[in-house]
Amino acid sequence: MKKACFLGLGYIGLPTAIVTAKSGIEVLGVDINTNIVAKTNSGQLHFVEAGMEELLQEVIQKETFRASTTPEESGVYLVVVPTPFKANHEPDITCVEAATRSILPLLKKGDLFIIESTSPIGTTEQMADLIYRERPELKDQLYMAYCPERILPGNVIYELEHNDRVIGGLTAEATERAKEFYAHFVKGTLHGTNARTAELCKLTENASRDVQIAFANELSFICDKAGINVWELIELANKHPRVNILQPGSGVGGHCIAVDPYFISSAFPLESKLIAGAREINNYKAFWCAEKISKAIQDFEIRHGHTPVVAMMGLAFKPDIDDLRESPAKYIATRVMQGLNNAEILIVEPNISKHNTFKLTDYRDAYEQADIVAFLTAHTPFKFLEYRTDKVILDFCGVFKK
Numbered sequence: 001m002k003k004a005c006f007l008g009l010g011y012i013g014l015p016t017a018i019v020t021a022k023s024g025i026e027v028l029g030v031d032i033n034t035n036i037v038a039k040t041n042s043g044q045l046h047f048v049e050a051g052m053e054e055l056l057q058e059v060i061q062k063e064t065f066r067a068s069t070t071p072e073e074s075g076v077y078l079v080v081v082p083t084p085f086k087a088n089h090e091p092d093i094t095c096v097e098a099a100t101r102s103i104l105p106l107l108k109k110g111d112l113f114i115i116e117s118t119s120p121i122g123t124t125e126q127m128a129d130l131i132y133r134e135r136p137e138l139k140d141q142l143y144m145a146y147c148p149e150r151i152l153p154g155n156v157i158y159e160l161e162h163n164d165r166v167i168g169g170l171t172a173e174a175t176e177r178a179k180e181f182y183a184h185f186v187k188g189t190l191h192g193t194n195a196r197t198a199e200l201c202k203l204t205e206n207a208s209r210d211v212q213i214a215f216a217n218e219l220s221f222i223c224d225k226a227g228i229n230v231w232e233l234i235e236l237a238n239k240h241p242r243v244n245i246l247q248p249g250s251g252v253g254g255h256c257i258a259v260d261p262y263f264i265s266s267a268f269p270l271e272s273k274l275i276a277g278a279r280e281i282n283n284y285k286a287f288w289c290a291e292k293i294s295k296a297i298q299d300f301e302i303r304h305g306h307t308p309v310v311a312m313m314g315l316a317f318k319p320d321i322d323d324l325r326e327s328p329a330k331y332i333a334t335r336v337m338q339g340l341n342n343a344e345i346l347i348v349e350p351n352i353s354k355h356n357t358f359k360l361t362d363y364r365d366a367y368e369q370a371d372i373v374a375f376l377t378a379h380t381p382f383k384f385l386e387y388r389t390d391k392v393i394l395d396f397c398g399v400f401k402k
Contacts, residue, residue: 002075251328314377
């Protein structure tokens with residue numbers, strides 16, 4: 001297999017590049033962030049992921065992987081860069097375009113070009129138009145495809161290798177070429193389709209999850225008003241053989257479930273009422289949690305005559321990771337701190353050692369000192385704490401499920 005060049009060494013790009021290098025393919029990982037490149041080449045991972053740093057060190061030692069700020073001529077190019085928002089949650093593919101432009105001088109007949117970045121429908125076709133406009137001699141000489149990732153933080157190595165893949169080429173031959181590439185390290189089934197379907201498939205998967213979580217979060221609003229334990233309710237409802245309700249939380253975060261539905265609703269606003277509504281519910285859940293904490297603080301002050309110590313337990317968007325992107329927990333902590341200058345707020349995130357905005361406190365110390373404890377992320381260490389009836393406990397993520 002020819003050399004592969006990965007453009008983007010973030011939470012998806014770097015692990016995929018490492019696993020590809022593990023399969024024996026020579027891999028160059030490219031990122032515009034010099035700190036990430038330097039750290040990667042030294043064998044250090046710039047985020048938390050079990051087993052990944054050891055694997056990085058292994059492929060560096062075997063000389064099948066290295067990082068750089070500059071792409072080099074390769075046989076396979078993979079674009080794995082962010083796709084942020086413009087105004088009104090419209091997707092911005094500027095980074096995808098910039099990555100594509102960075103390899104324009106390097107492309108040659110027979111190269112395989114794959115986009116893995118979350119993309120609105122038609123992005124692969126747009127990049128093809130860009131390439132052929134700038135390099136008309138390559139028209140119909142490249143194999144171009146879209147292949148989204150399906151991985152769960154905390155279990156990335158296993159899922160990169162064992163999950164099924166949807167691979168959509170601009171032509172049937174491009175699909176087959178892309179399948180041949182992924183077959184080097186993917187043990188799951190490789191499902192071929194066209195690029196537009198593959199692009200929408202990625203968005204659909206995460207929009208579906210968002211809708212399901214919104215149902216659980218909406219139930220939490222109802223149960224709170226009705227005086228019912230939402231955790232018990234869902235457990236009982238799931239005894240039905242054809243019911244599988246997810247667990248509520250403090251909102252939805254990360255750069256997939258909290259983002260991908262907007263790629264659909266912005267392009268198809270009239271046809272995506274359910275998808276757009278789910279986004280509103282899940283965004284509102286974080287606001288609702290912040291309001292519940294603020295109300296608990298006010299009630300405490302009235303009852304005891306002094307301001308409480310409040311522990312905000314967790315900043316990451318999901319348990320046992322260090323990723324704070326689009327995190328509802330971070331939003332909640334920030335909102336409560338901005339609204340209540342007098343209360344002493346202890347911020348807890350056991351998966352990071354420091355933060356630019358928040359002063360962090362050890363979770364055991366915070367739990368011991370606090371009068372009010374708000375569980376925002378269900379990190380595993382929290383579940384070993386003893387439930388304390390002498391504290392006001394707001395469990396938004398099911399640590400104790402009381």
